[in-house]
Amino acid sequence: MRRWALPIAVIALIVSYPLWAINEPFRAFFVDRLGMDMDTVFQMAVYVMLALGLNIVVGYAGLLDLGYVAFFALGAYTLGWFGSALFSGQNIHFLDVGNTAIPGFHLSFWVVVPLAGLICAIAGIIIGWPTLRLRGDYLAIVTLGFGEIIPDVFRNGDSIFGHNLTNGVRGVTQLDRPGFGQTVNDATGGFLPDRYSSLPDKLKPWFYTILFMCLVTIFVNLRLRDSKMGRAWIAVREDEIAASAMGVPLMRTKLWAYAIGGVFGGLAGSIYGSFINGIFPTSFSFQISVIVLVMVIVGGMGNIWGVIVGASLISWLNFTGLGKIGSLLNDGIPGHAHDVDVTKYKFGIFGIMLILMMLFRPEGIIPSARRKAEFKEGEGEAVLYDARN
Amino acid sequence: MATAESAARPVTTRRLPPPSQLILWFFGAVLVIAVAAWLIKQAVESPSRFIEVTLIGVTNGSIYALVALGYTLVYGIIELINFAHGDNFMIGSFETHSIVTEGAFQLPLYPTTFVLGIPLGTTAIAASSATQRAYTIAMALFFSMLLCMIINVSIERIGYKPLRNQPRLAPLITAIGFSFLLQNIGLIWKNASPQPVPDVFPKGNLIATHGVTYAWGAFIVIAITIPLLVVLTWLVRSTKAGKAMRATAQDQDASAMMGINVDRTISFTFALGGALAGAAGAIYALSIGNTKFDVGFRLGLFAFTAAVLGGIGNLSGAVLGGVVLGLIQAYNEGFFDARWTTTIVFGTLILILVFRPSGLLGEQTPEGQ
Numbered sequence: 001m002r003r004w005a006l007p008i009a010v011i012a013l014i015v016s017y018p019l020w021a022i023n024e025p026f027r028a029f030f031v032d033r034l035g036m037d038m039d040t041v042f043q044m045a046v047y048v049m050l051a052l053g054l055n056i057v058v059g060y061a062g063l064l065d066l067g068y069v070a071f072f073a074l075g076a077y078t079l080g081w082f083g084s085a086l087f088s089g090q091n092i093h094f095l096d097v098g099n100t101a102i103p104g105f106h107l108s109f110w111v112v113v114p115l116a117g118l119i120c121a122i123a124g125i126i127i128g129w130p131t132l133r134l135r136g137d138y139l140a141i142v143t144l145g146f147g148e149i150i151p152d153v154f155r156n157g158d159s160i161f162g163h164n165l166t167n168g169v170r171g172v173t174q175l176d177r178p179g180f181g182q183t184v185n186d187a188t189g190g191f192l193p194d195r196y197s198s199l200p201d202k203l204k205p206w207f208y209t210i211l212f213m214c215l216v217t218i219f220v221n222l223r224l225r226d227s228k229m230g231r232a233w234i235a236v237r238e239d240e241i242a243a244s245a246m247g248v249p250l251m252r253t254k255l256w257a258y259a260i261g262g263v264f265g266g267l268a269g270s271i272y273g274s275f276i277n278g279i280f281p282t283s284f285s286f287q288i289s290v291i292v293l294v295m296v297i298v299g300g301m302g303n304i305w306g307v308i309v310g311a312s313l314i315s316w317l318n319f320t321g322l323g324k325i326g327s328l329l330n331d332g333i334p335g336h337a338h339d340v341d342v343t344k345y346k347f348g349i350f351g352i353m354l355i356l357m358m359l360f361r362p363e364g365i366i367p368s369a370r371r372k373a374e375f376k377e378g379e380g381e382a383v384l385y386d387a388r389n
Numbered sequence: 390m391a392t393a394e395s396a397a398r399p400v401t402t403r404r405l406p407p408p409s410q411l412i413l414w415f416f417g418a419v420l421v422i423a424v425a426a427w428l429i430k431q432a433v434e435s436p437s438r439f440i441e442v443t444l445i446g447v448t449n450g451s452i453y454a455l456v457a458l459g460y461t462l463v464y465g466i467i468e469l470i471n472f473a474h475g476d477n478f479m480i481g482s483f484e485t486h487s488i489v490t491e492g493a494f495q496l497p498l499y500p501t502t503f504v505l506g507i508p509l510g511t512t513a514i515a516a517s518s519a520t521q522r523a524y525t526i527a528m529a530l531f532f533s534m535l536l537c538m539i540i541n542v543s544i545e546r547i548g549y550k551p552l553r554n555q556p557r558l559a560p561l562i563t564a565i566g567f568s569f570l571l572q573n574i575g576l577i578w579k580n581a582s583p584q585p586v587p588d589v590f591p592k593g594n595l596i597a598t599h600g601v602t603y604a605w606g607a608f609i610v611i612a613i614t615i616p617l618l619v620v621l622t623w624l625v626r627s628t629k630a631g632k633a634m635r636a637t638a639q640d641q642d643a644s645a646m647m648g649i650n651v652d653r654t655i656s657f658t659f660a661l662g663g664a665l666a667g668a669a670g671a672i673y674a675l676s677i678g679n680t681k682f683d684v685g686f687r688l689g690l691f692a693f694t695a696a697v698l699g700g701i702g703n704l705s706g707a708v709l710g711g712v713v714l715g716l717i718q719a720y721n722e723g724f725f726d727a728r729w730t731t732t733i734v735f736g737t738l739i740l741i742l743v744f745r746p747s748g749l750l751g752e753q754t755p756e757g758q
Contacts, residue, residue, distance in 0.1 A: 131742065137464075137557075140470070146735075156726075294562075294565075347576075351566040355547075362552075362556075
């Protein structure tokens with residue numbers, strides 16, 4: 001029981017976050033000082049989900065994926081296809097809320113999210129089938145290639161054989177939002193709202209939705225880790241040939257890791273697109289793939305709690321943290337006025353962080369015991385993502 | 390050990406590969422034939438334009454080749470994808486920008502010319518003689534190569550050397566870290582907008598017959614690249630350091646036992662790669678006419694694709710891969726649609742890795758022997 005005390009306390013604090021942190025007296029510290037308003041916290045949660053998804057691919061199965069953003073983009077565009085006025089020639093509605101007058105495909109948000117997961121799983125299998133047999137480095141480069149190709153296809157997708165599939169660089173805007181409909185809204189007294197609002201003081205339903213999705217992701221991560229599949233992943237990661245000799249089907253095991261990782265990227269992408277209310281091909285750059293990978297590595301590959309800590313920390317720094325630290329430094333040092341724009345140095349700071357982390361604590365903030373052992377084994381024999389060596 | 394090895398030798402049987410492999414190969418063959426047919430059609434329809442596009446492709450390809458050589462040298466010796474290499478190339482192009490616009494050698498982050506800059510008198514190029522232009526090009530090449538060489542060697546010393554016995558993911562992550570850092574340095578050094586580089590290469594056409602034109606600038610790119618490749622080949626083939634490099638690439642432990650200073654050899658490899666990246670950066674800035682803090686990312690990835698295309702670790706492969714990639718890009722932009730370049734280049738990379746992972750000329754890595 002005791003080992004669950006800390007996680008439960010932390011989860012309770014996070015679940016009740018919108019109830020205490022954004023009101024006085026805590027508001028001055030959490031929102032004004034740290035910049036952790038509901039908007040930021042939501043995006044942090046999206047990145048936690050992405051990092052947990054990538055953790056399955058990189059942390060469990062040991063497949064270095066440098067193009068994870070492809071799944072994030074695909075999930076977001078699934079929402080664009082099935083939850084916006086993009087295909088204005090069509091007029092198909094299914095259980096959607098508040099869009100009955102708008103043309104286009106409009107499936108209920110709760111249908112689009114699993115659909116995004118499904119599409120990403122299929123994409124993962126299609127991408128993985130010919131490429132997962134490759135060696136570690138080459139796999140990394142191929143995934144990187146897909147991470148570049150998919151946003152590029154979306155960018156040029158406004159005239160594929162004369163059809164406008166993605167609206168090109170203008171992006172897809174006016175996306176459907178989640179909601180439960182008027183009946184549920186009235187029955188629960190507004191707790192489950194008719195349609196989610198984007199007003200800054202009405203973001204609680206968004207927060208609880210992403211939190212629920214994060215908890216599902218954590219649950220799946222935990223169960224997968226301890227499953228037969230999870231053990232097969234560890235075996236493949238540590239020694240592919242030995243695993244194969246023991247009867248682990250290599251391709252199928254790797255494909256599962258890749259597809260399941262992709263599912264979570266897609267789920268995160270679909271809700272992120274809806275929240276941001278605009279999907280642009282330029283927002284799915286290589287930088288996102290790298291930042292998510294950095295979260296997994298800095299947190300501690302293969303350790304769920306490490307990954308969550310790493311993802312929260314780095315996404316916070318990325319969104320508001322660095323700016324807030326910068327203004328703190330500018331105001332805090334007495335003497336003459338300081339005007340250093342810390343956010344300008346963001347990628348430099350991330351770069352230095354990565355280098356220092358690898359030099360001094362390569363196993364991450366909260367390492368998994370097994371991964372730590374793999375790192376300490378050393379002597380060049382313990383190859384982390386290339387078991388064929 | 391000998392008996393175990395001979396027992397492990399594969400028994401040759403006349404069996405067909407599995408059906409999935411056959412389907413893959415079928416699609417590969419169809420694709421290659423379709424592309425070849427499309428190119429022949431273009432060549433027949435407008436031969437002069439085809440030749441022109443081919444020349445552009447070879448010119449761009451030589452820049453890719455120079456950068457690809459840096460990737461392949463490093464991968465061949467320590468099996469690391471040096472992600473910072475493309476951004477090092479960008480720093481080289483920025484140094485050239487400094488030399489041409491400020492007339493001085495500048496260190497990154499020290500833009501004040503008279504603090505750490507060395508005045509070279511290279512700005513007066515607008516109405517200057519051919520000698521002055523040649524001097525500017527030589528200075529830009531020399532200092533860009535020098536700076537990139539120093540950066541590349543320092544990166545190896547700080548970031549990769551301490552991690553040589555770690556799992557290969559560790560130096561790869563530091564490489565990404567250095568890539569971010571260099572990009573940020575570039576962003577702060579010159580700002581986020583494209584930096585125009587004044588014309589130094591002579592204007593006008595070298596060839597203009599039968600509707601085929603070939604610019605002087607493009608010719609100079611190749612005229613600089615080929616001597617660099619010759620020098621590199623000589624260094625690797627005929628000098629003691631080159632021999633040490635090839636030995637270290639084959640087996641680090643054995644070469645250490647033979648008295649080769651492995652650390653120094655690896656540093657030498659990084660110096661060579663850095664110098665080539667600096668040269669590529671200078672040529673790029675002078676021939677394209679502008680540069681930006683993020684050019685290194687895309688060009689670096691393309692160059693890495695070129696290295697894989699030719700067979701990683703293989704020097705002639707990198708040059709061939711660079712030229713082939715330049716041609717692919719030129720044919721796409723000349724006859725199809727420039728918007729699809731990224732997709733086509735990375736699509737090529739994926740197809741190569743699926744069908745022929747060892748590249749066109751075969752890989753040469755410690756592992757791939």
